[in-house]
Each structure stands twice: as C-alpha cells, then as structure tokens.
Amino acid sequence: MSQTVIHLIMVFGVLGVMMSIAAGLIWVERRLLGLWQDRYGPNRVGPLGMLQPLADVIKILAKEDWVPPFADRPVFTLAPAIVVITVLLVFAVMPFAPGIVVADLNIGVLYFLAMSSLGVYSVALGGWASGNKYSLIGALRASAQMISYEVFMGLSIMGVVMMSGSFDLRRIVEAQRGLWYIVPQFIGFAVFLVAGVAETHRLPFDLPEAESELVAGFHSEYSGMKFGLFFVGEYLGITLISMLITTLFLGGWYGPVLPPVVWFFIKTFFFIGFFILLRAALPRPRYDQLIRIGWKLMLPLSLLNIVVTGGIMLAAR
Amino acid sequence: MNAGNGSVIDELKERFGAGAVTAQQTKDGVPTAWVGKGIAYDVLNYLKMASGRRFRMLYDLTAIDERVRRHREGQPESDFTVVYHLLSYDSNEDVRIKTGLTEGESIRSVTGIWPAANWYEREVWDMFGVGFEGHPHLRRILMPPTWKGHPLRKDHPARATEMGPFRLPEEKSMEEQEAMRFHPEDWGLAPGGEDTDYMFLNLGPHHPGTHGLLRIILALDGEEIVDSVVDIGFHHRGAEKMGERQSWHTYIPYTDRIDYLAGVLNNLPYVLAVEKLAGIEVPDRVKVIRIMLSELFRIESHLVWYGTFAQDLGALSPVFYTFYDRERMFEIIEAVCGGRMHPGWFRIGGVAQDLPKGWDGLVRGFLDWLPSRLAEYDSIIMKNSLFKARTKGVGAYTLSEAMEWGVTGPNLRACGFEWDWRKKRPYGGYDWFDFEIPTAREGDCYGRAVVRVEEIRQSMRIVEQCLKNMPAGDHKSRHPLAAPPLKPRTMQDIETLIDHFLGVSWGPVIPAGEAAAGVEGAKGNNSYYLVSDGSTVSYRTRIRTPSFPHMQTLPMLVKGLNIPDLIAILGSIDFILADIDR
Structure with missing residues (x-):
C-alpha cells in the first residue's frame, strides 16, 4: 500500500515538476534572449516578469479553440497531444537522484529512443492534417530530419552503453562515479548534443518551423492551447535532452557538497542555457546542408566512435 | 554627364x-x-x-x-x-x-534587345494603355487585373473625390473574387512536368520573408523551385500620379516614402532635377549638408538590411544590434530634421533649416560608436561558417547578366564592376570627397553582403570629411524660385512682395522643360525624370527606382534552387516594396 502511495507521489511529483519547468522556461528563454539581444524581455507581470508564463497560459486557454475548415479534424487535434505525451513518458525512466525515479527500467536508453521516434508523428501528422502547404513542407522536413538524426543519435549513445555495460540509466550514472563519460566519450557527447538539438528542432535546426521561410512551418494553422501544447512539447524536449546529456555524459547526480538532485538540476540547466544561447547565436543551415551534415559527418563519426571504443575495450580486457 | x-x-x-x-x-x-x-x-x-x-x-x-x-x-x-x-x-x-x-x-x-524591358513595358501598358507587340506576357503589373482605365493618362481621375462614391455590388464582388482564383496558365506557368504535378506555393503577399507585400508564385517539385512568377503592385500608391497634382515643393515628402529606408536620399534626385529645370545653383554648405545626411541614410539603410538579412537566414540577434545602431543614427536625424524615417528635409535650392547647435558632437559620437560594432558584426555574421554556407555561390549573376537586366548599385558592384555615380558622375559635390568604391567578384549573395558592409565604412569616411570641412554660408539658395525673398525687401517694393505672395500661395512656377537627375541611392541608381509645362505642378513625374529591375531578376536567380535559397536571395538583393511599386 505505502509503496503505491510513494509511486503515486513520484509520478505526480515528476509530472508537476516537469510541467513547471516547461512553463518556467518560457520566461527563462525570453529573459536570456533579451539579455543577449540588448533588450529587456518580459518584465511586467510579477517580479522580474516571472509570472509571464502564467499570463500566457491564461491568455492561450481563453482563446477560441479554432480548427480550420480544411483541416483533418481528428488528426489535427491529436497531433499536439502526441508530442507532449511521448516526451513526458520518457521522464518516467529519468533517474534524478538515487531513489528518485518513477520506473527503474533496465532498457531505459532503448525506451527513450523509442519514445523520441514516436514524437515525430506529432509534427508529421500535425503538418499533414493542417491542409496547408507551408505546414506540409514543414512536416516533410521534420520527417526527413528525424529519420536522419535518429540514426546516429542512437549510435552516439552506444559508446556509453558499451562502457557501462547497461541500458539502464541508473546503472549508467553509477558507472560514472569515478570518471564522467564526457571525457572518454567526447565524440559521442558532441554527436548526441547535435542530434539533440535536431531532435527538439531548435535553432539552428529549426527547419520544420523556419519562420522566415515557412511562416511557422508545421504549426502554421495552430492556435490557442493546441499551439500551446507544441510549445510545451518543445520546452519539455529541451529539458529532456539536457537531462539525458547530464545522465549519459556528465555523471547524473554526482557532484561534491550539494545534494545529488541539486547537482542534477544544475547540470541540466547549464545545457538548457546552452540551447538558448545557440538560438541567440547561430543562423540556420539549408535543408540539404543539414541532411548532409547528418549522413556525411555525424554518422561516420558515431560509427568511428563505436569502433574505437570497442577496440580499446577489447584491448584493455 | x-x-x-x-x-x-x-x-x-x-x-x-x-x-x-x-x-x-x-x-x-x-x-x-x-x-x-x-x-x-x-x-x-x-x-x-x-x-x-x-x-x-x-x-x-x-x-x-x-x-x-x-x-x-x-x-x-x-x-x-x-x-x-x-x-x-x-x-x-x-x-x-x-x-x-x-x-x-x-x-x-x-x-x-533587353530582357529588362519586360516589366517596364508592362508598366507602360498598365499605366498608359500603350500596347507592345511581341511582348511575351503583356498584362497589368501594378494595378489589379480588374482595374478599369490606365491611371497615368491625363483623363484618369487622380483621387477618390473625382470618381464618385465607391460601390461594391454583388456581381462586382463576385468578379473580384473570381479574379483571385489561381490558374497557372494565366501567369505563364506550366501546371506540371513530364510525370509530376507541381505544387504551387503562394509565397506572400503576407510572408515574414518578403519584407512587405510581395507575392511570389512558386512552382515546386518537392522543395525545388521549377519556375516562379513575381506579382507586385500591392504597395502601389500612385506616387507618379501624385506628382502631377502636388506643387513642386509639396511633392518632396512623397519622395521620402519611395525607398522608405533611405529618407532624404530620395529627396536628393528630385530636388536636383527641379534645380536643373529652374537653373538653380546651391551654396556649398547646402551641398555638404545634403551629402552628409544622404550618407547617414545610406548607412542606416544598410544597417537595416544587415540585420534583416541575417534574420532571413535564421540568426535572430543581429537585427536587434543593428536596429540599436540605427537608433543612434536617428538621434542625429531627429536633432537636424525633427523627423526620423521620412524627414522630407531637402528643399528646392537648399535644405529646410541650418544645422542645429551641437550637431557636430552628435555626428562625432556616432562615428566613434559604429566601427567597433561593425567589427563585431563581421565576426558574428560575415565570418560565421553557416552564414557563408548559406550565401556563397547562391543566387549569382554574371556581370553581363546584371547589365542586361538593369541591375545597379551594390548588386552590380558585387559582380566586380566598379560603377558608382558618386565617382563616375559626381553630382551635388561628391567630387570633393575622398572615398573608395567597394566591389566583390562573385556576384552571389555573399558578394552583395561584402559590398554593402564595406559601403557602410566608406560612407562613414564621407560623413567624417563633411564633419571636418563643413563650409560656412547659407543653407538655401537666394534664387526666387527656391526661397521666399528676404523679408526686409518685401517691405520695400511691390514686385518682391508679389513674388513672395505667389511663391507662398501657389508655389514656384518652374519653367517648361524636361530634366532627369539620378543619384547613387542606397539600393542602386534612383532617378527622377521631370517634365514641366511651365506650371506650379509637374506635368509628368517619372521615378526610376533600383528595386524594380532588381526584383525582375528574381525568377532567373531562383530557378532550380529551393525555398531557403529564395529567402537568402530576397534578403541579399535588398529591395523595398515601396521602391518597386511606387
């Protein structure tokens, strides 16, 4: 009985924390961008504008829930939910600290890869169901981008899996007690980072949205809370990728003095900040250039990483 | 000349x-x-x-x-x-x-003979109803297809009060709606290739990448642009028609709004043309003030282009930086002219007022401020490898293509041709200044960017020389057509009083004749061709803008490329919709 209660607390606790982070990131991102772009950002609602996300949510919920007449209604409605659900489900296997995890799954890495692959349905279906040419192009770009980047995203983690000997995220963290994997697996880390940006389609890999080219890409026709869900999904995605980088390459919760969960979030927020800085700093590559980087640079790099890691491990045995 | x-x-x-x-x-x-x-x-x-x-x-x-x-x-x-x-x-x-x-x-x-004649002939057909035999696709260009009459004919009404109340009965409404239906054949586009149907994408009239109301119809095979048609005219305000009813002086503010980023740079060719017609010589101080403000506006126009071009390529931050610099420039313009984007500050035979006290400090401050910022933009934009990957080798034309299509300004110089009217035909006092004409060789998007960035630096050199060598003297010519007679004289004799009265109530009567004056504008060569019939208004005001022929080259440049390249090319040719449509 008490076990169930603890589980329930854990489930809703993680859900609550994640949704709060996703909402809070709206403020963090806009303030950081403001800082880097010589302007203020939101500073009116609440202290330092921190209640801006609340105002946004109230506004977005109060908006007319409009579906364009030319859209495929059921799919159009379903699509934004998919991205939020699939990302939220991954947090179930995330080890925040010793003992703080919803489900200690021994195939956590595979589970994450599976869920993130499902996430593309959201963008592809949303763009297709909108019945808009810009959305369609955005959706096609998203699908091609995901297919290309998913391949070496999986491969880039294999080095970590080989070294730790496990697909279990908790075991991977524990294996980094002495040395974080960012040192021996630096190539894997770099490739995973790039793939992560592509996976969350953030600048410079925001081609499915590409504001200056495709208006708003796959979510051109979305408004109200449906649009809001895509937004939340994007911020959850950033959080997820940052947490995974922390878990897989930066020793998860390990760190001196401060409690483990604090260390986990410090590392996570460092990478979230990095993601936002990327958005402030870089232009966007062209579609074919993006795909070329994926197949011609990232894929060989991650394969090389696996071969070298395997070779060294064999030699060391 | x-x-x-x-x-x-x-x-x-x-x-x-x-x-x-x-x-x-x-x-x-x-x-x-x-x-x-x-x-x-x-x-x-x-x-x-x-x-x-x-x-x-x-x-x-x-x-x-x-x-x-x-x-x-x-x-x-x-x-x-x-x-x-x-x-x-x-x-x-x-x-x-x-x-x-x-x-x-x-x-x-x-x-x-000249492919560039295509749009010009369509414009003449649209505006005057003069037909052109053998034109590949003679249809209206600036006015909507359902428009009745040819606006620049003298018998066409110039404003709404001459036309009777506007009515939109059901059948006319339906006709207008029907005219909006898209048929690729009407635009000279093939509906499909051998074994594919093309997807026709309306890029615009409202689109974040077109910088205004511009419609580009793309025939797409995947994301590849097979063919494209540019539909302009959404920003047409009849600027040339207005020239036929505004007095010579009151037309000046309208010119500001042609290339609306270049402010007084538009006033310059207009007042130069009127001065040619009237035979007015301006004092040296006027020349230097005009050049200083023109160059400041050139810098401003290029700064806006710099930031928005980076934004077109997905870099979100530079636009905020360059707009901040532009605000610094506007501090000077506000102090001098009282206005910002549209100061309308040049006058026939001079400028509206003398420079205010402390103008030199403001200009000095701006000249000290900008160089370090430009160096920073070099490192975050021009040297960025993603920026280079997006712009190098994209949207290039050769020098001879550029000449055939009537390309001027930085876009022509990006092809490696040193052609700048400030050097080749020094007008309004440019021969006193020491500056260089930057060029690039490739004629691609990156080359055009290189030229503009360097032009900002050269314009700063000119402004600096203006600052150091500002001549003393009048800010207006004493010519009776340019300025009211001196007040003490009007109190002495009736002739001067009459001159004053007519000049103020009617505006000057410019002698009959024809004259054109062109300047090196921010976007390219900008000319005003004025026909005076010896009256208080112009008989014909022709505005030759650089953006019009530049936009005409677009379908040639984007063929076979894809949408992101199209946006990069649009950004790199630096057009203003108001400059195209007038």
Missing part, C-alpha cells in the same frame, strides 16, 4: 538619315532624339549592338501622355510618347530615345 552634346544624335542621323531623327533640347543635357515608330526598334537595336558606344543598359522605359501639354515646341506630334533611357558603361553617357504614338497605337516590344 554627356560626352560631347549631340554626338550620339549625329551618329544616329548619319546611320538612319537626318530626316528620320529629330533632336530635342532638354535641361539636363542628355542627348534626346525623336524617331519614328517604324524605326524605333532598329534604332534601339543599333544603339545596343552596333554603335561603338554600346548602350548595354536599358536604364528606364516610360511614357508621357502628351495630349494636354502646352509647351512642346519643336517636338513631333504625339498623343503618347514612349521614352527609352539608355546608358552606356563604356563611354559613361546616356541617350534618350522618344517615339510618338497616336491614341490606340502600339509599338514593337524591345524585350528581345
């Missing part, structure tokens, strides 16, 4: 017979010749292909409705005159060829 007045005319007379060519005197000294409709095509073809002077560029093509003009002594009979303005790079001279047509007559198209 003209190497040996009349020499081109003599050459034409020799070639086509003295009877076939009638010379006309103009106030700007550009050799102007009337030729019959029958030989116009041959004359133009000769001037481009066979003449030693090689008029490679069709600088402008327009028309004049002559039907109510009073002062046209010595000119052949004509209802509508088609005016071809040609430019030779080899001998740095112009020639103007005119052909008179009667009502309802059409003339042979010159699209076969």
